[in-house]
Amino acid sequence: MTRPRTRPADRPSPGRHRASHSLEAVLTAAVGLLDEAGESALTFRALAARLGTGVGSIYWYVASKDELYDRATDHVLGAVLATVEGLPDSDDPIDDLRGMAVTLFDAIVDRPWLATYFMRNTDVQENSLRLYEKLGQQTLRLDLTPRQRFHAVSAIVGVVVGTAADLGQEPPEEVLDGTVGRDEFLGRYARAWRALDPEEFPFVHEIVDEFDGHEDKDQFLAGLELTLAGLRLQAGVPPAL
Amino acid sequence: MTRPRTRPADRPSPGRHRASHSLEAVLTAAVGLLDEAGESALTFRALAARLGTGVGSIYWYVASKDELYDRATDHVLGAVLATVEGLPDSDDPIDDLRGMAVTLFDAIVDRPWLATYFMRNTDVQENSLRLYEKLGQQTLRLDLTPRQRFHAVSAIVGVVVGTAADLGQEPPEEVLDGTVGRDEFLGRYARAWRALDPEEFPFVHEIVDEFDGHEDKDQFLAGLELTLAGLRLQAGVPPAL
DNA sequence: TCTACGATAGAACGACGTTCGATAAATGTG
DNA sequence: CACATTTATCGAACGTCGTTCTATCGTAGA
Numbered sequence: 001m002t003r004p005r006t007r008p009a010d011r012p013s014p015g016r017h018r019a020s021h022s023l024e025a026v027l028t029a030a031v032g033l034l035d036e037a038g039e040s041a042l043t044f045r046a047l048a049a050r051l052g053t054g055v056g057s058i059y060w061y062v063a064s065k066d067e068l069y070d071r072a073t074d075h076v077l078g079a080v081l082a083t084v085e086g087l088p089d090s091d092d093p094i095d096d097l098r099g100m101a102v103t104l105f106d107a108i109v110d111r112p113w114l115a116t117y118f119m120r121n122t123d124v125q126e127n128s129l130r131l132y133e134k135l136g137q138q139t140l141r142l143d144l145t146p147r148q149r150f151h152a153v154s155a156i157v158g159v160v161v162g163t164a165a166d167l168g169q170e171p172p173e174e175v176l177d178g179t180v181g182r183d184e185f186l187g188r189y190a191r192a193w194r195a196l197d198p199e200e201f202p203f204v205h206e207i208v209d210e211f212d213g214h215e216d217k218d219q220f221l222a223g224l225e226l227t228l229a230g231l232r233l234q235a236g237v238p239p240a241l
Numbered sequence: 242m243t244r245p246r247t248r249p250a251d252r253p254s255p256g257r258h259r260a261s262h263s264l265e266a267v268l269t270a271a272v273g274l275l276d277e278a279g280e281s282a283l284t285f286r287a288l289a290a291r292l293g294t295g296v297g298s299i300y301w302y303v304a305s306k307d308e309l310y311d312r313a314t315d316h317v318l319g320a321v322l323a324t325v326e327g328l329p330d331s332d333d334p335i336d337d338l339r340g341m342a343v344t345l346f347d348a349i350v351d352r353p354w355l356a357t358y359f360m361r362n363t364d365v366q367e368n369s370l371r372l373y374e375k376l377g378q379q380t381l382r383l384d385l386t387p388r389q390r391f392h393a394v395s396a397i398v399g400v401v402v403g404t405a406a407d408l409g410q411e412p413p414e415e416v417l418d419g420t421v422g423r424d425e426f427l428g429r430y431a432r433a434w435r436a437l438d439p440e441e442f443p444f445v446h447e448i449v450d451e452f453d454g455h456e457d458k459d460q461f462l463a464g465l466e467l468t469l470a471g472l473r474l475q476a477g478v479p480p481a482l
Numbered sequence: 483t484c485t486a487c488g489a490t491a492g493a494a495c496g497a498c499g500t501t502c503g504a505t506a507a508a509t510g511t512g
Numbered sequence: 513c514a515c516a517t518t519t520a521t522c523g524a525a526c527g528t529c530g531t532t533c534t535a536t537c538g539t540a541g542a
Contacts, residue, residue, distance in 0.1 A: 044499065054522035056502085065499065120410070122430065129445070136444025148463075150448035150455075155464030159396070162403015169361070189363065203377030204370070207391035214391075222389075223396030229474050230467030285530065295491035297532085306530065 023061045025051065027075040030068060031111075038170065039113050042068075067124070073117040074125040080107045081127045084134050093141040094228050094237070097156060100135055101224055105160045109216070112168025115161045132157070142235040152231050159220075159227050167216040183213055264302045266292065268316040271309060272352075279411070280354050283309075308365070314358040315366035321348045322368045325375050334382040335469050335478070338397060341376055342465055346401045350457070353409025356402045373398070383476040393472050400461075400468050408457040424454055 029050045033041045044065070048055045062068045084100050108114045122129040135156060139149040190212035198205050270291045274282045285306070289296045303309045325341050349355045363370040376397060380390040431453035439446050 043497085045497085048522095055500090056523065057521050059500075060520060123433065129442075133442050133444050136448065140444060140447065146447050147451045149444070150451040151460060151463035152467070153444075153448075154460050155400070155467050158403045158407060158464055159399060159468075161407065162399045163395075165406075166399065166402065192364065201370075201374050203374050203381060203390070203394075206381065206387050207377065207394075210388045210391040219392060219395050222392035223399055223468070226393070226396050226468045226471030226475070227400075227464070229471035230469070233470050233474060234467070284528085286528085289491090296530090297492065298490050300531075301489060 023071070024075075026058060026061050026068075027072050030072045031076060034072070034111065034113060069113065069117045070121050070124045073114055073120075074127045076107070076111060076114065077118070077125070077127040077131060080104060081131050081134070084131060093138040094232055094235075097135065097138045097231075098224065098228060100131075100138070101156055101160050102221075104131065104157075105164050105217075105220055105224075108161065108164035109168055112165060112170075115165035115168065118161055119157070142231075142237070144235055148234060152234075155227050155231075156224070159224050163220045163223060167220070186212055186214070264312070265316075267299060267302050267309075268313050271313045272317060275313070275352065275354060310354065310358045311362050311365045314355055314361075315368045317348070317352060317355065318359070318366070318368040318372060321345060322372050322375070325372060334379040335473055335476075338376065338379045338472075339465065339469060341372075341379070342397055342401050343462075345372065346405050346458075346461055346465075349402065349405035350409055353406060353411075356406035356409065359402055360398070383472075383478070385476055389475060393475075396468050396472075397465070400465055404461045404464060408461070427453055427455070 026047070029047055030042055033043075033046060033050065044055045044058055047058060051058075058068075062071065080103060083103050087096065087099050087103070090096055108118070117125075119125065119128045119132060122132075132153065136149060136153045139152050142149075142152075144152065190208050193201070193204050193208045193211070196204060267288070270288055271283055274284075274287060274291065285296045285299055288299060292299075299309075303312065321344060324344050328337065328340050328344070331337055349359070358366075360366065360369045360373060363373075373394065377390060377394045380393050383390075383393075385393065431449050434442070434445050434449045434452070437445060
């Protein structure tokens with residue numbers, strides 16, 4: 001009932017007495033937990049322990065775990081945005097789109113939880129919005145209608161986030177342990193697929209060798225390329241190759 | 242330690258004494274809960290109550306909640322597969338791909354939890370695998386390498402699942418209550434975006450009218466079209482338009 | 483009848499997100 | 513200076529969840 005109306009200012013950390021906290025410190029600690037031990041490790045209790053405070057204190061900076069994730073996502077996306085803004089503009093807006101998409105993709109593969117919260121609450125996620133804007137600005141260089149631009153950026157973001165989220169889901173506890181390598185993990189499926197009836201599963205047999213030992217990133221790049229090729233066509237730009 | 246080695250046969254429900262259970266009954270009840278009250282309503286306790294049994298009994302059919310979701314997903318995907326198999330083959334494999342993708346998309350929009358579990362464990366999800374196969378068979382009609390086929394289907398599934406998952410995430414509790422319509426929900430963001438500095442956010446201003454009141458499905462269809470156009474180009478088929 | 487197994491049931495455990503009231507330090511006000 | 517208000521902290525307590533454990537019952541085979 002007594003949700004705090006004022007929050008600590010973002011800029012300077014004000015006078016501190018016990019532990020030196022702030023929204024930023026909370027977010028940094030949260031991201032640290034996520035990086036070091038995965039999503040299951042982010043707990044209000046663990047977070048409080050890392051910060052040296054009580055659980056209740058965290059709720060002064062953040063109203064819920066969802067908001068914690070929202071803000072942590074935007075916190076991390078700040079670095080991604082900086083990278084993207086550092087990317088030089090080339091002659092081809094579509095090349096630039098690809099570069100930005102790959103940058104975002106890499107960030108999400110590193111931290112799969114980003115996929116769930118990216119662009120979910122632009123009130124809180126200023127960096128998400130700016131990233132979206134940056135992508136969109138490249139479409140302004142193409143001969144498209146506003147609607148086509150909107151859909152193009154949505155599609156690219158969808159490919160990036162969707163693929164990264166799919167690939168980022170941790171395998172059933174065995175790959176992380178190192179007891180079973182990723183190749184072996186893929187190989188098991190490949191073996192099972194090869195054992196299927198070829199008459200009934202001609203496609204699976206056709207691609208099982210590609211699947212076995214494939215690189216996630218290649219899969220993403222190929223999918224992105226299809227979208228970009230479609231976009232290039234839509235914009236009336238002659239295909240590069 | 243004493244994980245059951247035998248499971249009840251799928252086909253006929255064997256002799257029953259108290260309540261007439263089976264894996265199928267559990268899955269049907271689980272899907273019922275999900276349909277009626279959303280993901281948060283699927284609880285082992287709620288499920289047991291609906292089945293008229295105890296919580297412990299469910300664990301005889303299913304080893305964990307993840308497996309419950311895996312199997313429930315495949316259970317539902319059976320109907321999707323049947324629909325897809327009923328779709329007639331046209332002259333254009335890409336048109337057929339679109340039809341299948343749209344069918345899958347609609348199913349996931351209805352039940353967003355499908356996105357998380359689709360094709361996650363093909364040992365258990367036979368229907369998922371068959372759906373994947375069905376999509377892939379269309380690519381066999383195109384002039385592509387195995388690798389291109391693999392990537393094409395991955396890309397299409399990625400677009401479908403990614404977009405549907407993104408759109409399926411329930412808005413912050415207000416739209417479902419009906420107190421705030423979806424249009425009003427979109428409108429709020431649109432208003433906030435219009436208030437941004439036009440110099441700093443030219444793209445957001447360009448597309449805000451498209452965003453305001455847009456239809457999710459159009460967004461998906463447009464994204465899918467880009468991928469399909471790219472695929473058509475890759476296969477050397479002259480663009481339809 | 484005894485034994486083994488298929489199947490059920492619910493209490494108990496530990497972990498989690500969240501709420502709450504009791505503070506204490508900092509700041510403002512006369 | 514005194515004193516009220518705001519800002520901030522803390523940890524116990526609540527309710528819910530997934531999961532485990534043990535006891536039990538019905539059935540079928542020996």
